[in-house]
Amino acid sequence: MTEDMLRTPLYDEHLALGARIVPFAGWDMPVQYAGIIEEHKAVRASAGVFDVCHMAEFRIFGPGALEALQTIVTNDLEKIAELGAALYTVMCDEDGGIIDDLIVYHTGDLEYLIIANASNRQTDWDWITSHLPDGLEAVDESDRTGLIALQGPKAIEIISELAGDDFELPERFHIAEAVLGGDLPVLLARTGYTGEDGVEILCHESHAVRVWRLLLSFAEVSPCGLGARDTLRLEMGYPLYGSDMDRGVDPISAGLGWVVPKTKSGYIGAEAIARIRERGVERKLVGLIVADGVPRHEYPVLHEGTEVGKVASGTFSPTLGHGIATAYVPVDLSAPGTELVVAIRKKESAATVVRPPFVKQTSLSALTS
């Protein structure tokens, strides 16, 4: 079963820490160590470290890099004209279907770094490179890049200590070069997928084990698996590609209109998305608070006994102590406060439409408010 599975440079570290390994997007990845809820709470209260080396990194550079990428992504890269700035975006096909969601970092003069989902690495690479003009360089750096996330209210204090007194930490959604522990060159991106303040650390894959061990040398830091990563991101209402969006969904329906500025045109999918905006969407991704039981992907969502949608992402919220979900529902049932039902196998559980995030108070909300 597990032959041909890919392994990150940290695979042996996970085994040594007693992780439970599961297949994910072709990779053998840790789903949990001490337990999903325990790890989740460690990130909300202190700090957690995540192996996300499986994610894809592409570097695009050369004269015309900005103009070329502007035609590929929906968000406006003029917002990251400043060196070191980063931007969340999607890229769409001609029909406005979402190919992937990405973070684009402005890492150098005429140079951009893109971090994309592991499951879409090949699709994204083929799409991006087939839409780049001649003369522009694109490099898939995924294999040689380690990516480790340190997230939680204590993350910044820890990373500051490791980066040294003279280091000025990047602002939220910025990236900067740093040296950790005196001799480990890294890029520190102040981004993440947990709703907590923290960094995503890019390093050479040969340094990943040393970075990982350095972070875990702090008593405040717990190793966290994909299980906690999923519960943390869903508490914030952050979408997951493959569950909350895919090629069959446009960014407006997915609630990602904010990464598709109306002022921008000329990118792939722009005309389709403008038409969708004009016409209005039929379905919308909403948040659901579920009273009883754990909603899961594909469970039916009902209104007055009729199925009106399916759960996109669903889990048990360790912070709130009940089920939370996202689901695509008809627009007339998408207003916050609307009462729906989720069919949880044989049981029907009351569900209320809410506007995510499900968890409002985090170290990140404290930072940005």
Add this chain to the structure above:
Amino acid sequence: MYPKDLKYDKEHEWVKVDGDIAIIGISDFAQEQLGEVVYVDLPAVGDEIIAGESFGEVESVKSVSELFSPLSGDIVEVNEMLGDAPETVNEDCYGDGWMVKIKMADAAQTDDLMSADEYEAFVAEEA
């Protein structure tokens, strides 16, 4: 890990017999495999459960597992505490984390269950 005074089945439930009453729960191996339990769905007092058939569910963050009854009988008590504190199943699976008490329909069914030693060997093979 597998108390000697209990009996076990292949679905990883344990049974403690006390006269014609049997207490049923899940084994340490089962709770470990599940991870942190967040919901336990149990039948009501008076319901009849049948050996080999599903009588409830245990859910963790990542998975749902059905509970299969090792014995037939009528439910005389359910562990109400698991409604508010499902994590008790992880913390004390053989004690406060018990699931149901039944009045056995046929006490001879317990003869088909495994001893602690037999169950331990069975788990070792499964793992």
